[in-house]
Amino acid sequence: MKTIKRFEHINAKTIDEAASILKAGNASILAGGTDILGAMRFEILPDYPEILVNLKSIPDMEYIREEGGMLKIGALTRLEDIAKSNVVQAKYTALAEAAHRTASPHIREMGTISGNICQFTRCWYFRLPDNRFDCVRKGGKKCYAMTGENRYHSIFGAVKGCVAVNPSDTAPALVALNAKIKTNKRTIDAEQFWDMVKPGSTILEADEIVTEIQVPTPAKGLKSSFIKFAIRKSIDFPIVNCAAMIGKGEARICLNAVHNKPYRCINAEDVIRGKSINESSADAAGAAAIEKAKTLPGDRNKWKIQLARTMVKRAILGCA
Amino acid sequence: MSETKKTDDETKKEISNLSRRKFLKDAGLVIGGTTVGSMAFASGAEAQQQEKGDNAPSETTPTSAQSECRAPIELTVNGGRYRYHVEPNWTLRQLLRDEVGLTSPKDWCGGMGACGSCTVIMNGRPVLSCLTLAIECNGAIIETAEGIAKTKHPIIDSYIKWNAFQCGYCTPGFVTTAKALLDRNPNPTEEDVRDALGGNLCRCGTYQQHPKAVVDAAEALRQK
Ligand SMILES: Cc1cc2nc3c(=O)[nH]c(=O)nc-3n(C[C@H](O)[C@H](O)[C@H](O)COP(=O)(O)OP(=O)(O)OC[C@H]3O[C@@H](n4cnc5c(N)ncnc54)[C@H](O)[C@@H]3O)c2cc1C
Numbered sequence A: 001m002k003t004i005k006r007f008e009h010i011n012a013k014t015i016d017e018a019a020s021i022l023k024a025g026n027a028s029i030l031a032g033g034t035d036i037l038g039a040m041r042f043e044i045l046p047d048y049p050e051i052l053v054n055l056k057s058i059p060d061m062e063y064i065r066e067e068g069g070m071l072k073i074g075a076l077t078r079l080e081d082i083a084k085s086n087v088v089q090a091k092y093t094a095l096a097e098a099a100h101r102t103a104s105p106h107i108r109e110m111g112t113i114s115g116n117i118c119q120f121t122r123c124w125y126f127r128l129p130d131n132r133f134d135c136v137r138k139g140g141k142k143c144y145a146m147t148g149e150n151r152y153h154s155i156f157g158a159v160k161g162c163v164a165v166n167p168s169d170t171a172p173a174l175v176a177l178n179a180k181i182k183t184n185k186r187t188i189d190a191e192q193f194w195d196m197v198k199p200g201s202t203i204l205e206a207d208e209i210v211t212e213i214q215v216p217t218p219a220k221g222l223k224s225s226f227i228k229f230a231i232r233k234s235i236d237f238p239i240v241n242c243a244a245m246i247g248k249g250e251a252r253i254c255l256n257a258v259h260n261k262p263y264r265c266i267n268a269e270d271v272i273r274g275k276s277i278n279e280s281s282a283d284a285a286g287a288a289a290i291e292k293a294k295t296l297p298g299d300r301n302k303w304k305i306q307l308a309r310t311m312v313k314r315a316i317l318g319c320a
Numbered sequence B: 001m002s003e004t005k006k007t008d009d010e011t012k013k014e015i016s017n018l019s020r021r022k023f024l025k026d027a028g029l030v031i032g033g034t035t036v037g038s039m040a041f042a043s044g045a046e047a048q049q050q051e052k053g054d055n056a057p058s059e060t061t062p063t064s065a066q067s068e069c070r071a072p073i074e075l076t077v078n079g080g081r082y083r084y085h086v087e088p089n090w091t092l093r094q095l096l097r098d099e100v101g102l103t104s105p106k107d108w109c110g111g112m113g114a115c116g117s118c119t120v121i122m123n124g125r126p127v128l129s130c131l132t133l134a135i136e137c138n139g140a141i142i143e144t145a146e147g148i149a150k151t152k153h154p155i156i157d158s159y160i161k162w163n164a165f166q167c168g169y170c171t172p173g174f175v176t177t178a179k180a181l182l183d184r185n186p187n188p189t190e191e192d193v194r195d196a197l198g199g200n201l202c203r204c205g206t207y208q209q210h211p212k213a214v215v216d217a218a219e220a221l222r223q224k
């Protein structure tokens, strides 16, 4: 096993302390460590962090509670605890299901919700050990997936020249549920949270820390669902996933792993909003969701377009 | 593997040579410097002290010297209490194998979290020791397959009875994950077991035997 290279480890006691360390230099946040430590072991980052700031040493960052008309989840809450939570399962079904379908039981026991939404892309050029591809996401000039092996890559074009996809399972659920992501600096609509920011995937500033996830309690009659297609049932990233929240004249549908950031299916929402949910209405919405989809050079990712259409359809049917 | 890549062992040797040199140079500076509870940490070989509990493995060989960037941790492994000075970049797997001397945390996927063969139980949760930092295990209660075997947990006999392994390489990872499940759920269905063991890979393909073995062990435990 390749040893993880040296770094300094600091147990932060407060969010402010963590932020000031992050501000000072080449430091990275450490939550559950399941993504960042793998990235460091295989040296895939253009700048190897000199310091890891552990957030687990900050008190009161792990909780799930309903308060003031919303569900509040502490940033360091483990995915397994979210998946198993009765209240999340009952009222925020898409999120419970997404957390349950993430990775493997071990990774869910260790991995946190903030780490899940902030994880790096899984593009294989980006992830190749020892930082071998100097791709656009690492500050280089080229996206190697654009014309290379891109069968798992974006079906909605590039963002800033990169066709990698966001691999998070919980992200589309948070968008569909109209969640907000609270940091030490501001509160961000889930929909605005992700972008192609080298080498990461969120709009967070260097010293910005996610502190809480806030999900408005869906009105009675609103239902949500999550569905995922992966090659294996467990320990596998989504090829395409989809979350939906529908009912009471409202519809929010979000795909992920199809684009650089979670992809909200506005067209599909317009088709299904206010209609009764059945095979044909769900199918029509699925077709609308992929209206703007296009393959990458080589057409290797064409199959994902069909998958996306079906995932949208089934997520909608899941809200019936 | 490229030549530049070092194995855990090589790097550990390097670190320990380095820190030993540093230790000789700085000798005296750190002796008795740090205290945790009532016990003073010494440098050199004594730094890696342990208090053996009933179930503590006897094969432990404390070795490496202390370097100034090491942090003191105190943890319980299979009922025995241990104190170490650890480097920030050591994983729990490294600590258990190289310092405590327990070889059940295996490695198959190279430490990317994708195989489950390095699983140990930490504070009741099944975790991947390859992605857990040793420095964050201060105060932790760790159980490995060795400890589970020593307590004669029914899962062990059940795995043998149901032939739930062939080469056995993945078995410690399965056994620890299954034990963590049984600790929380004394009456799991085969589906519960399949779900809980979803992060463990077996190259020999013994998958269908595990749910039977674990459900059977649960039964034995309930009758105990
Ligand atoms: C084998 C394997 C399979 C996987 N399969 C899936 C899958 O199917 N679906 C899926 O969605 N994911 C999958 N993952 C990814 C996994 O879910 C993430 O690794 C995990 O959720 C990250 O959480 P963590 O707490 O361990 O984060 P860490 O590794 O600690 O951190 C990840 C990143 O988030 C940043 N970060 C963490 N917390 C904060 C915060 N509070 N504020 C700001 N930034 C923060 C860190 O700086 C780091 O860059 C898989 C991972 C592995 C190793």
Ligand code: FES
Residues within 6 Å of the ligand: B106, B107, B108, B109, B110, B111, B112, B113, B114, B115, B116, B117, B118, B119, B128, B129, B130, B131
């Ligand atoms: S060695 Fe594969 S998960 Fe730890």
Ligand code: FES
Residues within 6 Å of the ligand: B164, B165, B166, B167, B168, B169, B170, B171, B201, B202, B203, B204, B205, B206
């Ligand atoms: S028994 Fe051989 S790997 Fe599982």
